[in-house]
Amino acid sequence: MSRVVKLAVIPGDGIGPEVIAEAEKVLDAATAGSSIRFEKTRYALGAARYLETGDTLTDDDLDAIKTHDAILLGAVGGLPGDPRLKNANIERGLLLKLRFELDHYVNLRPSKLYPGVPGPLAEPGDIDFVVVREGTEGPYVGNGGSIRTGTPHEVANETSVNTAFGVERVVRYAFDLAERRRKKLTLVHKTNVLVHAGGIWKRLVDEVALEHPDVAVDYLHVDAATIFLVTNPGRFDVIVTDNLFGDILTDLAGAVTGGIGLAASGNINPDGAFPSMFEPVHGSAPDIAGQQKADPTAAILSVSLLLDHLGLTEEAQRVTTAVETDIANRGTASRSTAQIGDAIAGRLPA
Amino acid sequence: MSRVVKLAVIPGDGIGPEVIAEAEKVLDAATAGSSIRFEKTRYALGAARYLETGDTLTDDDLDAIKTHDAILLGAVGGLPGDPRLKNANIERGLLLKLRFELDHYVNLRPSKLYPGVPGPLAEPGDIDFVVVREGTEGPYVGNGGSIRTGTPHEVANETSVNTAFGVERVVRYAFDLAERRRKKLTLVHKTNVLVHAGGIWKRLVDEVALEHPDVAVDYLHVDAATIFLVTNPGRFDVIVTDNLFGDILTDLAGAVTGGIGLAASGNINPDGAFPSMFEPVHGSAPDIAGQQKADPTAAILSVSLLLDHLGLTEEAQRVTTAVETDIANRGTASRSTAQIGDAIAGRLPA
Numbered sequence: 001m002s003r004v005v006k007l008a009v010i011p012g013d014g015i016g017p018e019v020i021a022e023a024e025k026v027l028d029a030a031t032a033g034s035s036i037r038f039e040k041t042r043y044a045l046g047a048a049r050y051l052e053t054g055d056t057l058t059d060d061d062l063d064a065i066k067t068h069d070a071i072l073l074g075a076v077g078g079l080p081g082d083p084r085l086k087n088a089n090i091e092r093g094l095l096l097k098l099r100f101e102l103d104h105y106v107n108l109r110p111s112k113l114y115p116g117v118p119g120p121l122a123e124p125g126d127i128d129f130v131v132v133r134e135g136t137e138g139p140y141v142g143n144g145g146s147i148r149t150g151t152p153h154e155v156a157n158e159t160s161v162n163t164a165f166g167v168e169r170v171v172r173y174a175f176d177l178a179e180r181r182r183k184k185l186t187l188v189h190k191t192n193v194l195v196h197a198g199g200i201w202k203r204l205v206d207e208v209a210l211e212h213p214d215v216a217v218d219y220l221h222v223d224a225a226t227i228f229l230v231t232n233p234g235r236f237d238v239i240v241t242d243n244l245f246g247d248i249l250t251d252l253a254g255a256v257t258g259g260i261g262l263a264a265s266g267n268i269n270p271d272g273a274f275p276s277m278f279e280p281v282h283g284s285a286p287d288i289a290g291q292q293k294a295d296p297t298a299a300i301l302s303v304s305l306l307l308d309h310l311g312l313t314e315e316a317q318r319v320t321t322a323v324e325t326d327i328a329n330r331g332t333a334s335r336s337t338a339q340i341g342d343a344i345a346g347r348l349p350a
Numbered sequence: 351m352s353r354v355v356k357l358a359v360i361p362g363d364g365i366g367p368e369v370i371a372e373a374e375k376v377l378d379a380a381t382a383g384s385s386i387r388f389e390k391t392r393y394a395l396g397a398a399r400y401l402e403t404g405d406t407l408t409d410d411d412l413d414a415i416k417t418h419d420a421i422l423l424g425a426v427g428g429l430p431g432d433p434r435l436k437n438a439n440i441e442r443g444l445l446l447k448l449r450f451e452l453d454h455y456v457n458l459r460p461s462k463l464y465p466g467v468p469g470p471l472a473e474p475g476d477i478d479f480v481v482v483r484e485g486t487e488g489p490y491v492g493n494g495g496s497i498r499t500g501t502p503h504e505v506a507n508e509t510s511v512n513t514a515f516g517v518e519r520v521v522r523y524a525f526d527l528a529e530r531r532r533k534k535l536t537l538v539h540k541t542n543v544l545v546h547a548g549g550i551w552k553r554l555v556d557e558v559a560l561e562h563p564d565v566a567v568d569y570l571h572v573d574a575a576t577i578f579l580v581t582n583p584g585r586f587d588v589i590v591t592d593n594l595f596g597d598i599l600t601d602l603a604g605a606v607t608g609g610i611g612l613a614a615s616g617n618i619n620p621d622g623a624f625p626s627m628f629e630p631v632h633g634s635a636p637d638i639a640g641q642q643k644a645d646p647t648a649a650i651l652s653v654s655l656l657l658d659h660l661g662l663t664e665e666a667q668r669v670t671t672a673v674e675t676d677i678a679n680r681g682t683a684s685r686s687t688a689q690i691g692d693a694i695a696g697r698l699p700a
């Protein structure tokens with residue numbers, strides 16, 4: 001009996017389609033001959049679609065996407081400064097809208113320094129941690145506004161909203177993950193300044209910690225956390241943090257582990273009420289689009305996260321191993337996007 | 351005719367008194383024999399004072415402090431987790447209160463990699479930039495609150511407030527600084543997500559830029575900025591950003607330039623309506639307090655910023671040069687706080 005997985009594929013803009021082509025190649029190779037069949041539906045969403053139709057993400061798009069088991073996304077966003085996109089905000093209207101509407105409350109971002117990868121740190125040590133970034137609350141909710149806009153008397157506000165419901169569920173996920181890893185959890189926030197937003201995070205981490213006496217818990221202010229990410233990243237196992245701090249920490253984490261060309265992520269709805277979405281952390285990089293210059297590894301590692309999420313643990317592991325072997329054997333010659341994809345797909349057992 | 355400068359000295363908690371002792375030593379040496387005389391008044395503020403009296407910063411304290419020409423502060427804050435400080439929040443009640451009440455709208459934080467300083471980056475390149483961090487607005491305003499606190503239905507909000515008045519004045523300061531430096535200014539924010547807070551910053555930078563056609567202006571999202579801080583910090587000259595992003599970026603900047611033991615800062619009221627305050631970026635580090643283990647260099651470089659602010663440019667330069675020479679000649683032997691202070695003071699021309 002074969003299992004069919006309905007996969008929505010959103011290649012997006014810029015380098016998105018190129019890296020997704022390689023990710024699909026690897027997905028196909030990893031599941032070839034198995035009883036799993038991926039039934040893919042392609043959605044043309046992003047800046048290109050907006051410029052053509054004026055739509056970012058319609059209700060119909062959303063309804064259609066919801067019928068899938070999972071989503072694979074490349075990257076969305078047009079050329080910065082394109083005047084035609086001035087009022088579009090593809091990020092909020094598409095990417096964040098997907099994360100919010102599909103209740104992706106866990107934004108899972110592993111950071112690992114693979115042997116052979118050159119990074120910016122002189123003595124990186126062993127780096128292997130996961131950031132569990134909250135995905136549906138915090139300063140990302142879009143609860144902002146301004147008065148006297150554009151005048152010398154403008155006041156522009158932006159409100160971070162944090163609920164016990166929203167914080168507790170992601171904190172629970174992080175503790176469960178820590179239990180399956182090295183049993184260390186670090187909360188990152190700025191409790192000394194953001195007293196209320198920080199307070200609810202601290203309280204719920206303390207409460208859930210009582211149910212996990214074997215997990216060592218510590219706390220860092222976000223500013224201090226950035227210091228440790230460059231001086232002692234090996235100290236981290238699972239980091240749990242809010243939407244904005246998670247955004248900042250994971251780009252930095254990507255940089256210290258050799259660049260966001262390798263950073264994968266999953267936007268996960270653990271309840272299974274909505275399809276989870278897997279995407280590289282990097283953006284659409286329109287400046288190098290269509291030139292086969294992008295590294296598809298982050299997209300390919302996102303496929304590994306996708307497989308893992310679907311319970312296809314072995315297939316996921318195979319993809320990760322193929323990537324690790326490819327990285328360890330990377331020479332100094334530069335390779336095209338497709339060459340990297342081919343090399344990784346070629347390392348998968350037939 | 352001699353000029354008298356009325357200086358408020360707030361040694362604070364933890365390592366504060368130790369590093370301030372060395373900073374004063376250097377201040378005295380740098381101004382010995384000149385026509386400037388510093389009339390110092392010591393204020394016992396911080397966690398220790400709170401534990402003794404229950405006061406953090408009274409109106410009388412504030413009134414007294416306001417009568418000075420400038421303030422030198424060590425560090426404030428007690429042992430994290432001290433139950434007696436649970437409800438104190440020395441950071442908000444003292445440090446941030448001073449910054450807000452004294453309208454320190456420019457939080458000036460230079461980052462420079464001095465020759466001879468070991469840092470975490472493999473190839474740091476030339477690092478020499480200044481972060482102009484807004485000091486009186488943004489997510490730091492304390493406009494937060496929660497309902498159903500402590501229950502499963504808690505909602506905790508925190509509002510970032512940004513005014514055209516507040517943003518424009520710090521942006522103007524940053525452009526003026528860029529004019530006197532390498533004429534490059536980078537705005538860091540998160541305009542794609544924090545549409546309103548980011549929008550007002552973008553608008554005002556664009557507007558003020560028109561008056562500075564010779565300053566090259568660019569923009570980075572905060573997440574991307576952290577990447578560049580570890581992969582190419584040499585690209586920065588002047589960074590202008592909000593209170594929270596500035597907090598994060600300057601700790602990271604301190605780390606990449608060899609540790610926050612060297613990072614100095616000025617909380618400046620450029621209008622001169624209130625005394626400006628100079629302090630190391632580091633905290634009170636109660637774990638190593640009283641052991642002569644702290645590096646007083648950040649406090650000493652803060653004295654240089656203080657002198658510069660008072661128009662004592664030559665004296666400021668002398669302190670910086672003494673620090674640079676000391677750093678360049680640091681051996682591998684560890685030195686006590688006082689030994690470092692003595693060495694730097696000893697390098698000042700008599």
Ligand SMILES: CC(C)[C@H](C(=O)O)[C@@H](O)C(=O)O
Pocket residue numbers: 091092095096247281542543573
């Ligand atoms: C594009 C942007 C809205 C997004 C975010 O801030 O979450 C990106 O930076 C990311 O980290 O996925």
Ligand SMILES: CC(C)[C@H](C(=O)O)[C@@H](O)C(=O)O
Pocket residue numbers: 192193223441442445446597631
């Ligand atoms: C202690 C804290 C309130 C402070 C801040 O966040 O501004 C500190 O981190 C700093 O950078 O001076």
